[in-house]
Amino acid sequence: MAAALLGGYVMLVLDIRFEHRRVLEHPQPWIPIIYSLTMVLLGGICWGLWKRQWARYALVALFAGSIAVGLLGVWFHVDESLVEDVKQLFSVWKTTGNPGIGFRPPLLAPLSFAGLGILGVIASWPRK
Numbered sequence: 451m452a453a454a455l456l457g458g459y460v461m462l463v464l465d466i467r468f469e470h471r472r473v474l475e476h477p478q479p480w481i482p483i484i485y486s487l488t489m490v491l492l493g494g495i496c497w498g499l500w501k502r503q504w505a506r507y508a509l510v511a512l513f514a515g516s517i518a519v520g521l522l523g524v525w526f527h528v529d530e531s532l533v534e535d536v537k538q539l540f541s542v543w544k545t546t547g548n549p550g551i552g553f554r555p556p557l558l559a560p561l562s563f564a565g566l567g568i569l570g571v572i573a574s575w576p577r578k
Contacts, residue, residue, distance in 0.1 A: 523563060
């Protein structure tokens with residue numbers, strides 16, 4: 451399971467690098483890109499050393515960091531105000547037209563990091 455989750459970070463780095471292409475002059479859009487690469491590299495090493503307890507704890511820490519990156523990403527994706535962003539998020543259920551979504555950062559997209567992180571902590575936690 452942990453290996454499959456680490457594979458998810460490969461997909462994230464490819465997708466986020468593309469989606470952030472217009473804003474890479476700022477440092478914040480690089481956070482999920484660099485973290486995804488870190489997860490693939492360091493997480494892969496820890497997964498390769500799975501039978502060693504310290505490697506499992508290191509993998510748990512890396513996955514826990516992913517939760518923080520996801521929450522931080524939601525913070526950075528709040529465009530004007532959280533209330534306005536949530537209203538826009540639910541506005542798609544009221545219309546069949548384009549309510550302007552796509553021109554603003556997707557509010558919930560960074561939570562994919564949190565989801566992978568939560569599952570990774572559960573899957574990697576050392577058991578007796």
